[in-house]
Amino acid sequence: MIVTVLRCLFLVFVIILTIGGNVLVCLAVGLSRRLRRLANSFVVSLAVADLLLGLLVLPLSATVELRSRKWPFGGTLCNIYISLDVMLCSCSILTLLAISVNRYLAISSPLSHSRIVTPQRVTLAIISIWLLSLAAAFLPIHLGWNTADYRVQNLDWGIGDEDKEEHYCQYEWNNNYVLIYVFGTFYLPLLLMCGMYLCIFRVAREQVRRIRATTPSFARSASLTIVQEHKATVTLAAVLGAFIICWFPYFTFFTCMGIREKTIPANTLHSVVLWLGYFNSTLNPILYPAFNRDFRRAYRELLRCRGPPxxxxxxxxxxxxxxxxxxxxxxxxxxxxxxxxxxxxxxxxxxxxxxxxxxxxxx
Known part of the structure; x- marks a missing residue:
């Protein structure tokens, strides 16, 4: 009984912190002039994905955990729930990939960055990320690409059937499909992001060396912009590191289960790695103020509500x-x-x- 109460309190705490933190990110960027920059559009997109995860997915996941992983809402809602989970996760990693590309352009080509990264292109990139995530999540499940017999999973479930038969709402994995899906939506973007940030840090180190070698008058004018870009790079690199730590165990577990001939019902290890991945959506709003002074200032003004006046x-x-x-x-x-x-x-x-x-x- 005590263990169940503690689990319930922990899950509710994670959900509230996820929703509140990401709402705070959206308000901070929307109300603070210092944060109202084009690059932060991707940050808002990431926060919206995490917010939707906290509103639409986490309450259902918590319900399943407290009901011994049995799904009481029928097969159709189970498929929608899985699709939303996959879509928001895919949207997060693709947004992080877009952020890393934007950082690379801002560091490597600061003079031509404003001509390359325009508001129209940023809007098009964000819309493309959401549409691609939507297609990658809903099409395979609702067309049966992920099952061994290529039939749509869970269609024979009814609401309340868990009393007659144990139904576990989880992604069914076809051996070929799971490898394509995991590599295309996680490992390949992850490798691209790591390579991108490696190039970013090399360019940043070279710029610091050049600034120190220049005359003082030029250093004063150039160093401020470069330092701001470097701070943003460190912040987003921390966000990327947290994403890897939180989601890499789940996708590794997902791949190992996918190469088996039969899907195993969800167990304790599955719950641990799944909620570790969910916890990434809770960490992102905490990482922004931890590494960015402008976010800390905006958070204080929002929480006090009297700072600016x-x-x-x-x-x-x-x-x-x-x-x-x-x-x-x-x-x-x-x-x-x-x-x-x-x-x-x-x-x-x-x-x-x-x-x-x-x-x-x-x-």
Whole structure:
């Protein structure tokens, strides 16, 4: 009983954290001017995929875990559930591939990056990623490509049939199809991303060496942009590393089960590697502020809900104080020209005026 309660609390915590964190990412990019950049469109797309996973897939997965992995909702909904799971996972890795390509172009060709990566091309890339993920997920399952006899799986299930017969809602794997699917949607994009980031770090290291060898005036103008691009690269490399750690065990397990002649019902190991993969959608919103100052700042402003107004009031207060102090200083200097004794008297009456102006004059 205690173990079941702890499992329930853990699953609910993961779901809430996944939904809340990815909503926060979307709001941060949408409301913060510093994050409202073209490259962050891919970050929002990744956050939307993780958010949909938390809303549509994780509650059903948690229900299955708490019901001893039995599926109570019928075969049609099982196929839709599996398709959504596969689609959102494929969308995540393809988005990460697009992010790595964008990073490579930003680091290797910073001058021509804005001409290559245009808003129209970014929009087309994001739409293509979602359509390709949709096709790769729904077509094989609903056309029977993944089963040994090429028939659509689970069509003979009815709602509530788990009481009569044990039904486990999982992907059925045909030996040839599973190898093509896993290689095309995971291992090949993963190899491309790793190679892309290796090239990125080589180019970044070469740029740092060149900046140090240039004149100070050029270094000041070029280093700021390069440093910002390098910080974004480190952030997205951490996101990629978390994706590999979370999803590589599942796809390895998926491949090993696929080369068997018969699909084995879900067991504890399957649940562990599956939820480890799901946990990647929880980690992404945590990794952004951990490696990116702009995201940390946007998160604080969203959570406090008073950050930006206070800053604006402070800036307005300072902008009003400085002209007043300047005007008062002019008045005092004019009086000092007329009568030195009057200046001494004024300084004794209001010494704080000169104390406030002295630091500005020293600057």
């Amino acid at each position: 206070r800053r604006k009031l402070q800036l307005a207060h300072m902008s009003v104080q400085k002209p007043l102090a300047f005007i008062n200083g002019i008045k005092v200097s004019a009086q000092s020209k007329k009568n030195i004794d009057t200046v001494k008297t004024e300084s004794e009456k209001s010494p704080t005026l000169y104390e406030e102006n002295s630091p500005d004059e020293s600057r």
